[in-house]
Structures are given as C-alpha cells and as structure tokens.
Amino acid sequence: MSAAFLEVEGLTKHYGGVAALDGCTLSLAKGEVTGLIGPNGAGKTTLLNALTGLAKPDAGRVTFDGADVTGLPAHRMAARGVVRSFQIVRELASLTVFETLLLAPPHQIGETLTGAMARRRRWWAQEHANAGKARTLLERIGLWRLADQPSARLSGGQKKLLEVARALLLEPKLILLDEPGAGVSPPLREEIIALVRELKGEGLSFGIVEHDMHLVGEICDHVHVLAEGRTLVSGTFAEATADPRVVDAYLGLAA
Numbered sequence: 120m121s122a123a124f125l126e127v128e129g130l131t132k133h134y135g136g137v138a139a140l141d142g143c144t145l146s147l148a149k150g151e152v153t154g155l156i157g158p159n160g161a162g163k164t165t166l167l168n169a170l171t172g173l174a175k176p177d178a179g180r181v182t183f184d185g186a187d188v189t190g191l192p193a194h195r196m197a198a199r200g201v202v203r204s205f206q207i208v209r210e211l212a213s214l215t216v217f218e219t220l221l222l223a224p225p226h227q228i229g230e231t232l233t234g235a236m237a238r239r240r241r242w243w244a245q246e247h248a249n250a251g252k253a254r255t256l257l258e259r260i261g262l263w264r265l266a267d268q269p270s271a272r273l274s275g276g277q278k279k280l281l282e283v284a285r286a287l288l289l290e291p292k293l294i295l296l297d298e299p300g301a302g303v304s305p306p307l308r309e310e311i312i313a314l315v316r317e318l319k320g321e322g323l324s325f326g327i328v329e330h331d332m333h334l335v336g337e338i339c340d341h342v343h344v345l346a347e348g349r350t351l352v353s354g355t356f357a358e359a360t361a362d363p364r365v366v367d368a369y370l371g372l373a374a
C-alpha cells in the first residue's frame with residue numbers, strides 16, 4: 120500500500136449510549152480507491168461524517184496530507200480538498216439537473232440549503248466559470264441532454280452520477296462516496312465503476328462506503344472492514360472477504 124493520505128487514529132463518536140465509532144484507526148492512500156465496508160451499524164456513515172466535518176468526533180485524530188484536521192467544519196475540509204457525496208434530496212426535486220449540479224452541497228461551502236438555493240437562483244446565470252465546469256461535468260457523466268429536466272425525473276443511477284459530479288465541482292483531492300451503488304441498475308453501476316476508475320487515473324483518491332460487493336471488488340485497491348465502530352480487518356478485497364472474522368461480523372457474531 121502507498122503512503123497514507125488520510126490517517127485516522129482512535130476516532131470515537133458516541134450518540135447517547137451508542138458508540139458509533141469506538142477507537143477507529145485506519146488510513147487511505149493517495150491515488151487509491153479504499154473501500155469502507157462492514158455490517159449495518161458498523162459506523163461507516165459516521166466515519167464519513169467525521170472525516171468531512173459533519174460529525175464532531177469525541178476523541179481521536181484525523182490527519183490529511185500531513186496536517187491535523189480533526190473536527191474541522193465541512194467547508195474547511197472541502198477547502199482542503201476532502202468532500203463527500205450527498206444524496207439528491209427531495210428539496211432539490213424542483214430544480215433542473217443543471218441547477219442541482221450548480222448548487223454545491225451547502226455544508227461544504229459553509230451556508231444553509233435555503234440560502235444557497237436563493238443565491239443560486241438569483242445569480243447562477245452570472246456564474247460563468249461554474250456554469251462552464253458544470254456543463255463539462257454533465258457531458259462527462261452523460262447527463263448533458265437532460266440538463267433542463269427536473270432532477271426528480273432521474274433514475275437512481277443517474278442521481279448517483281449527479282451526486283459524484285456535485286462533489287467534483289468542488290475540485291476535491293479526496294472524494295468520499297456513500298453507497299454509490301445503492302438503488303442503481305447494472306448498466307449504470309458499470310458507468311459509475313468506469314467513472315471512478317477514470318478519475319483515479321487522473322490522480323483523484325477515493326473512500327467508498329458500500330454494501331454492493333461487486334462494486335467494491337471491481338474498484339477498491341484496499342478495503343477496511345468496520346465492525347462495532349472499529350477496524351476489524353484491512354487488506355485487499357480478496358484477503359478481507361476470505362477472513363473468518365469478517366464472515367462472523369456479517370453474520371452478527373463479532374466478538
């Protein structure tokens with residue numbers, strides 16, 4: 120495995136009496152696609168949130184590109200190049216595909232959703248640089264022909280592609296995707312796999328939370344299996360899935 124880009128040491132996050140993260144330690148390498156897998160409730164989404172400023176850890180340390188970034192808010196993480204994908208939420212259904220893309224995830228630019236929507240609606244026509252980038256991205260993900268359609272009409276897979284494009288608009292170095300394969304038809308899943316591979320070829324690094332093991336096996340250079348808020352096993356996909364502790368964790372037998 121290459122040098123660590125993002126390092127997580129002893130990360131802990133409690134919600135009431137529940138330890139969503141319980142001393143989680145792992146690292147993501149530069150230029151690689153790292154899978155974060157594990158059974159339901161293992162702490163994967165909480166980890167993504169803690170890495171992108173949406174959940175403040177109770178203890179532990181996060182280092183990105185050599186700097187301590189523990190507990191930084193989302194817009195400051197985004198400014199450093201760490202962004203996560205966000206679901207195209209229902210509030211955005213009335214916007215077109217093009218407008219949805221231009222509406223950068225609000226937490227990551229440090230403003231509220233309604234504020235961002237009002238501002239975009241007023242000013243988007245003037246934002247030539249972003250509009251140009253948005254067109255290029257939509258062409259790249261094959262959605263340019265749908266740019267003026269309401270985003271609510273997109274299929275599950277098209278929404279996932281748009282979610283990736285929204286994160287790309289922020290020009291990240293490390294992009295964290297939450298279940299890019301969920302609710303996606305097989306042909307679009309292959310498009311997502313191809314897009315991630317292409318972006319990796321361009322030097323982008325990825326962390327991917329995913330239950331779809333086909334997708335994980337196809338694109339991840341390395342995986343960390345989480346269980347009960349900690350890293351249970353790390354290795355290649357083949358190594359991790361052959362480990363009896365991983366089989367036990369998925370069957371609910373983790374110690």
Ligand SMILES: Nc1ncnc2c1ncn2[C@@H]1O[C@H](COP(=O)(O)OP(=O)(O)OP(=O)(O)O)[C@@H](O)[C@H]1O
Nearest residue numbers: 134137138139157158159160161162163164165166
């Ligand atoms: N905001 C919250 N409030 C209370 N409990 C939470 C909150 N977020 C997560 N949890 C709890 O923390 C634990 C870890 O949840 P998390 O969503 O991070 O797991 P996950 O691995 O992403 O699960 P899944 O694969 O089902 O999405 C669970 O027990 C969950 O119920």
